[in-house]
Amino acid sequence: MSEAAHEIEKLMGLHPKGFDLSLDRITRLLDQLGNPHRKLPPVIHVAGTNGKGSVTAFCRALLEAGGYSAHVHTSPHLVNWHERYRIGVAGGRGQLVDDAVFADAVRRVAEANAGQHITVFEILTAVTFILFSEQPADAAIIEVGLGGRFDATNVISDPAVSVIMPISLDHQPYLGDRVELIAAEKAGIMKPGLPVVIGHQEYDAALDVLMSTAERLHCPSAVFGQDFMAHEEYGRLVYQDEYGLADLPLPRLPGRHQYANAAAAIRAVKAAGFTVTETMMEKAMNSVEWPGRLQRLSDGRLLQHAPAGAEIWVDGGHNPGAGEVIAEAMANFEERQSRPLFLIIGMINTKDPVGYFKAFAGLVEKVFCVPIRGSDAMIDPVILSNAAYDAGLVAEPMSTVGEALEAIKAVTDPQALPPRILVGGSLYLVGDVLSDNGTPPK
Numbered sequence: 001m002s003e004a005a006h007e008i009e010k011l012m013g014l015h016p017k018g019f020d021l022s023l024d025r026i027t028r029l030l031d032q033l034g035n036p037h038r039k040l041p042p043v044i045h046v047a048g049t050n051g052k053g054s055v056t057a058f059c060r061a062l063l064e065a066g067g068y069s070a071h072v073h074t075s076p077h078l079v080n081w082h083e084r085y086r087i088g089v090a091g092g093r094g095q096l097v098d099d100a101v102f103a104d105a106v107r108r109v110a111e112a113n114a115g116q117h118i119t120v121f122e123i124l125t126a127v128t129f130i131l132f133s134e135q136p137a138d139a140a141i142i143e144v145g146l147g148g149r150f151d152a153t154n155v156i157s158d159p160a161v162s163v164i165m166p167i168s169l170d171h172q173p174y175l176g177d178r179v180e181l182i183a184a185e186k187a188g189i190m191k192p193g194l195p196v197v198i199g200h201q202e203y204d205a206a207l208d209v210l211m212s213t214a215e216r217l218h219c220p221s222a223v224f225g226q227d228f229m230a231h232e233e234y235g236r237l238v239y240q241d242e243y244g245l246a247d248l249p250l251p252r253l254p255g256r257h258q259y260a261n262a263a264a265a266i267r268a269v270k271a272a273g274f275t276v277t278e279t280m281m282e283k284a285m286n287s288v289e290w291p292g293r294l295q296r297l298s299d300g301r302l303l304q305h306a307p308a309g310a311e312i313w314v315d316g317g318h319n320p321g322a323g324e325v326i327a328e329a330m331a332n333f334e335e336r337q338s339r340p341l342f343l344i345i346g347m348i349n350t351k352d353p354v355g356y357f358k359a360f361a362g363l364v365e366k367v368f369c370v371p372i373r374g375s376d377a378m379i380d381p382v383i384l385s386n387a388a389y390d391a392g393l394v395a396e397p398m399s400t401v402g403e404a405l406e407a408i409k410a411v412t413d414p415q416a417l418p419p420r421i422l423v424g425g426s427l428y429l430v431g432d433v434l435s436d437n438g439t440p441p442k
Helices: 003-014 024-032 052-065 099-113 120-134 179-189 204-216 257-271 278-287 301-305 320-336 353-358 381-390 401-411 427-437
Strands: 043-047 070-073 085-087 139-143 161-164 196-198 221-223 228-233 236-241 244-249 295-297 311-315 341-345 366-369 395-397 420-424
Touching: 003 099, 003 120, 024 099, 024 120, 043 052, 043 179, 052 070, 052 139, 052 257, 052 278, 070 120, 085 120, 099 120, 120 139, 161 179, 161 257, 179 204, 196 204, 196 257, 204 221, 228 257, 236 257, 244 278, 257 278, 257 320, 301 401, 301 427, 311 320, 311 427, 320 353, 320 420, 341 353, 341 401, 353 381, 366 381, 366 401, 381 395, 401 420, 401 427, 420 427
Parallel strands: 043 139, 043 161, 070 139, 161 196, 196 221, 311 420, 341 366, 341 420, 366 395
Antiparallel strands: 070 085, 228 236, 236 244, 295 311
């Protein structure tokens, strides 16, 4: 266990897990620390149900393509706590925070808190501000943890731009059971008079809330489909906004949904005050990376359990909206090359498994449901299999991902094309898979 991981394990034994939505505790703690959140470089603040991580990755790729340094905060991590904090490097690719620097920041924040009631996420958010305020960079890209209005990151009072990505049902006990209620929570990161970029919205009710909030706060706004857009044309990505049109390579991240994510990032970086050239955009489309989101496993230990030549993808999407875009990506892969599709899925009990599985109706040969290691909140594989059955899919519980891969191998026709396998339903499961495979994010 790393030094930083050891410090966080100690914190988790003292403070509650999960979320306790309020800004009082984080504000008190940051005041004790000298208010590091007021000493950040220009902030790109990102909220939304789906696409937050992707647009963050695109923003980072764009800035680094222009020679800018960018600190990046994302959550949750997949394998190691360090993944939440990437420190910008002048003229180069940002690096995950050094373990000793990370551990020192955790200790300092814990000491400043002096044992008072607080959640671990709030402590880790304070760590974000310590790390990003003490090391220079041209920008800080900060992803919201949950919601927006009362998320611990929302102590940022003057973001260079707020970005709201697609909104759908998720975390209903905290945010509400209708998309317009969830949109109102996400819109809480908008600040009066400061720019906001609104990504592609599937639901008109969500878009209406976001646009009315921006208007009420007098925020200069740019809305996907109205003020900026992107589409595929002859195997290229065409991006357009009020500044002009760019003919770009398709993003390295697979899936048509990434076109809108890339467009939102381009518009956001411009709104934050940075010059974005077509050369930067081209380089970013070719260099962007976001582990655990439609990531293909081409090597690693787990592949020995799979059929020879199998195409294996991992994706941490875990709600109905994510299921739809992942299923669309699988359908597009099927159009290009037909292969039998199998799912290996694990989920936690705050999610809507039937809604997720429904997106795959008619696409999947069989679903294998697996546990999530070390999670008290996981859905039992038998119960998860019943949810898949309720969504119209054939499903079977398994003990491990390796066992599921072996089961797929057993039914694979050696005379046919090897299968396509999607492992997902939870970022925690994807983290376990990347760890077991020996391919953690870097």
